Amino acid sequence: MSKSGDRSSHGIGARLAAWWAWFAVPGQWSGRRTTGELALAGVLALLGAGTEDLLGGEGWVLAAVAAGSALLSLVRRRLPASVLVLTAGLAPLVPGFGPLLLVVGWSSGRYIAGAGRALAAFILAFVVNVGASLIGPWEGSRLLTIALTATLYYLGTTLAPGLAHRYWTQRRTLLHALQERNAQLLRERTMVVGQARLRERQRIAQDMHDSLGHQLALIAVHTGALEVDRELSERQRDVVGVLRNASVTAMHELREVVGILRDGIEAPHGTAAAPGGTADETGRAARGIAGIEGLVEAARTAGTSVGLRRSGEERSLAPAADHAAYRIVQEALTNAYKYAPGAPIGVDLRYEPDTFVVEVLNEKPTEKPAKDVVSGGQGLTGLAERARLVGGMCHAGPADGGGFRVAGMLPYGAAPLAEAAP
Known part of the structure; x- marks a missing residue:
């Protein structure tokens, strides 16, 4: 008996599961929707039973109307046309189905697929509704009145x-389609x-490579040949060597800039070079705090008086901030070469508790800048933007005593990147 009972319970459970799989369309019946449908079915059951009770119904009629209203409400989305026709036929005969007819009509307008099928379902429901209204005893003179009343009620x-x-x-649906198309057009x-x-x-990038690359290559070749000229003094050879190294470094940096323009990805730079090193094995300058000493040495070799001072406990910076520190010193030294020739320059690197501070100060120039100085006018402005992008700041302006100061404050660690200015 127990095995038979288990098989019977299993069969009932399987049938219920199959019925629910047919009833609840997969992906459409969420918990919120199921709760709403059950609540609506309960409300329609109460309205149907209450309407029938007001009109004199009693006993099993009230229960049947309540159960029928709840059941038809639950299946109206799955069988919209059938429920519409059935409810339209029952409403004139059983007034308790009147509230349900309103909900079924609203629901059928959406869930009956196809305009032709929807039109046929509503016409058939109209015929059934008017026909059911005419069932029963009536007077011949009232036939048209009843039909007119049923028609207006149905409409x-x-x-x-x-x-x-x-x-x-x-x-x-049209708005959703337009929104999707608009989003697609924006993506395209x-x-x-x-x-x-x-x-x-x-x-x-191609123009830069073809023009600047050619000129820098000529400078490197001619300075390399001039460096071994026996007629030059040792001092002149050192200066020519600085020019040759600068041209070779410029060619490597030009190649990296061309790669950034072409591919949109910055090539990795050697931030892990030794403190005293000025270039890695490929000849590229160390592009970080480790390369600042190389910039200072190159300036000294060219005859400029540059002092370098470090203070504080050394800490690591994010790669972008490390590169920004190198660029600040490089641009500040270049600015001093152009507009304060011969003036002593001081480079100060301070590891503060919360930020890294780099400061380049040149004293009052002893000579006037050359008249043919080439300047794009965007170097210092670019430094401020570069520092802002890594979460820091950079300031450039006159210093006390007639000199010029460029100072930057950069964060330690991985600082969040700020949004670039439009």
């Missing part, structure tokens, strides 16, 4: 809500702009 409680819901659904536009920007960057 107000069933057809009008169904058309309104169908229009609202189609409008919402972004891709087109990105491709155009990439092509322009590649063109600029």
